[in-house]
Amino acid sequence: xxxxxxxxxxxxxxxxxxxxxxxxxxxxxxxxxxxxxxxxxxxxxxxxxxxxxxxxxxxxxxxxxxxxxxxxxxxxxxxxxxxxxxxxxxxxxxxxxxxxxxxxxxxxxxxxxxxxxxxxxxxxxxxxxxxxxxxxxxxxxxxxxxxxxxxxxxxxxxxxxxxxxxxxxxxxxxxxxxxxxxxxxxxxxxxxxxxxxxxxxxx
Numbered sequence: 001x002x003x004x005x006x007x008x009x010x011x012x013x014x015x016x017x018x019x020x021x022x023x024x025x026x027x028x029x030x031x032x033x034x035x036x037x038x039x040x041x042x043x044x045x046x047x048x049x050x051x052x053x054x055x056x057x058x059x060x061x062x063x064x065x066x067x068x069x070x071x072x073x074x075x076x077x078x079x080x081x082x083x084x085x086x087x088x089x090x091x092x093x094x095x096x097x098x099x100x101x102x103x104x105x106x107x108x109x110x111x112x113x114x115x116x117x118x119x120x121x122x123x124x125x126x127x128x129x130x131x132x133x134x135x136x137x138x139x140x141x142x143x144x145x146x147x148x149x150x151x152x153x154x155x156x157x158x159x160x161x162x163x164x165x166x167x168x169x170x171x172x173x174x175x176x177x178x179x180x181x182x183x184x185x186x187x188x189x190x191x192x193x194x195x196x197x198x199x200x201x202x203x
Contacts, residue, residue, distance in 0.1 A: 001026040004054040007195040010160040012053040015065040018156035020190040022081045024072045069153045091147040095154035102132040108161045110168025114199040129170040140177045159185045166201035
């Protein structure tokens, strides 16, 4: 399998992180976003939205980071990462939705402003980031992992943009429980780091 990615994309990183943590074999293919390779006809044939990541497995093409997680987990039987028990599955899905909602509109959006110059409201993005981080801080009290008693796809989906929140001027200092959770993810076998950028509070 080939994962088309870019090292500064949080969406691409969380797909790469999940595949690596779950022990799913794959090769990385870097897409040159600066050269707009993601808008070239050959890439648009893989993903008409012109976005990374995209997973190519023979004749199967899977765009979108969450869809990639689902596909890989189902194909390789990674039930520990994507549980089938209804209660655990719902808990994982809840946080996958948070990763594409509150996390995207908060820490991800704030980082898009500082790193890529997006025309978004940075103050609103930072406010939203602190709102979801506060929710995570409370939720993780007395827990090691976000969804179940073990690491799951939910932890992989949330990690990238939360860990990079300071790049969007979002201070993680008020959230010791979240920071401890980040450290636990980083200690997992197969962990792959997210490339750091000297922007925002990380400058």
